[in-house]
Amino acid sequence: MLTHLMTKAGQAVLTIFLASVVVFLGVRALPGDPAVTLAGDNPDPQVVAALRAELGLDQPLATQYVRYVEGLLHGDFGESVSSGQPVATMLGQALPVTLQLTLLTVLCGSLIGVATGVVAACRRGRWPEWAANGFSLLGLSVPNFWLAILAVSYVASVLTFLPTSGYVSPTQDPWAALTHLIVPALILSTSFAAIVMRQTRASMLEAFGTEYVLAARAKGMRETRVVLHHALRNSLVVVLTIIGLQLGALLSGAAVIEQIFGLPGIGRLAVRSVFSRDYPVVQAVVLISAVAYVLINLLVDALYTVIDPRVRVGGQP
Template structure:
């Protein structure tokens, strides 16, 4: 198990290093001068040069990369070109919206997908199975922003159960904040639940055909008992993989949903920073999201070892 963890940690560190280099280089080669953009088209060259010096843009690419990575390791993400505010403060404020939204949506995804996938797999070829497959096909085909607009129309405008957008802040109460995130979380969760349901169904159907499942049934267990005692755990490996990928998507890919519901999250911050050529913010937020993806994959690898003892034995 120690060898397994060591290999995964080494892979995590290497992935972070490569990702940081790629992110920095890709963003740095984007055409345009942030200093010229901030000062406007009529700015004098000496004024632009002075601002570039102030922002640290006149150093070499290697020096700026080393300074950026060193600062991140110390918790210093730099200062926003546009807002003249520490990036760490901006990211922390937005993260308290995007992270709960992603966790809420992931929770709803699992709550919907697991029962639906188990129900469909246990009734393979029957009407219930076909109904679940049809529903998941619709969920995959329809984009989440369309779901978001329908949810706003039904539950915010017609029924007035929820607000159509905005976020009141956690200081106004946990339930108020959770209520404001409910419709965005549902809009994000429904397409992901459709995907996870199909993966759960396929994985469980494969497990149901194994010899140990037939042995469990021969010993007198019902189909449901055999699934929950023996089948579900063995079907979780591909499901955990999809859950890890979905969490990364929900955290980093909610830009459109945040725009629809006017949520001041990380996605909206990245969108605004790109339009304003605020490279420091873009680099820092993208690196943070990459770190979340890599860390999630690392935790999924650990979950593999907990779910499947064979991985620990091989390690």
């Protein structure tokens, strides 16, 4: 197992390196010039040239990349072109917001998705399965941004005790922080829960036909123990993979929801930075998203053997 994890860690480092190269080149392929943006309307060519030299944009790409990596190794993401603030400071303010929203979304979506998936599998061919499938279809079909707009209107007119925008830190007021995040988290969790539900149902149905489940039932074991201890536990390997992938997607894909609900997360920060041609901020946000994907997948690989003892490394029995 240790060898397997070391191999995976080496692959993760290589992936992060390649991601940094792609992010660096991709951001510089965007149309526009930060120096021209900073120079304002009708910029003087000399002013633009001076700004490019100050930002290091007049140097070869290889030199810029080396300086970029050196900064990353020292925890320096550079300074924002538009505000002059350290990018690390901006990320430190925005990242906790997105992490809280993401974790609450995963918690809600996992509980709803796994519960409805188990019910659908255990009540196959009955109305609970039809209801769960209908919920899954709606969750995958209806766009989150449309649900978010409807939710804002409903909360503002009916559930007035819930705020429709803004953010409060849990360290200041935990209850207020939860009320500000619960509605956007539930909106984000609709499609997430639908995917988890489908995978849980499919894995449970497959597990019900395996020999160990049939043997457990033949021994007279209680159905609740058969479902939870045998079928569900061995179905969680596939479900865990889906949750891990969706977690990475949520970290980088909550920009629209953050914009609608006024949450100062990294998605909203990335959108503003793209429009202002703020290279350092865009690079940092995209790279952090890529690193999150890699680390989450590495964690999922490590958890496989914890959830399912049958999983062995390198094909060993």
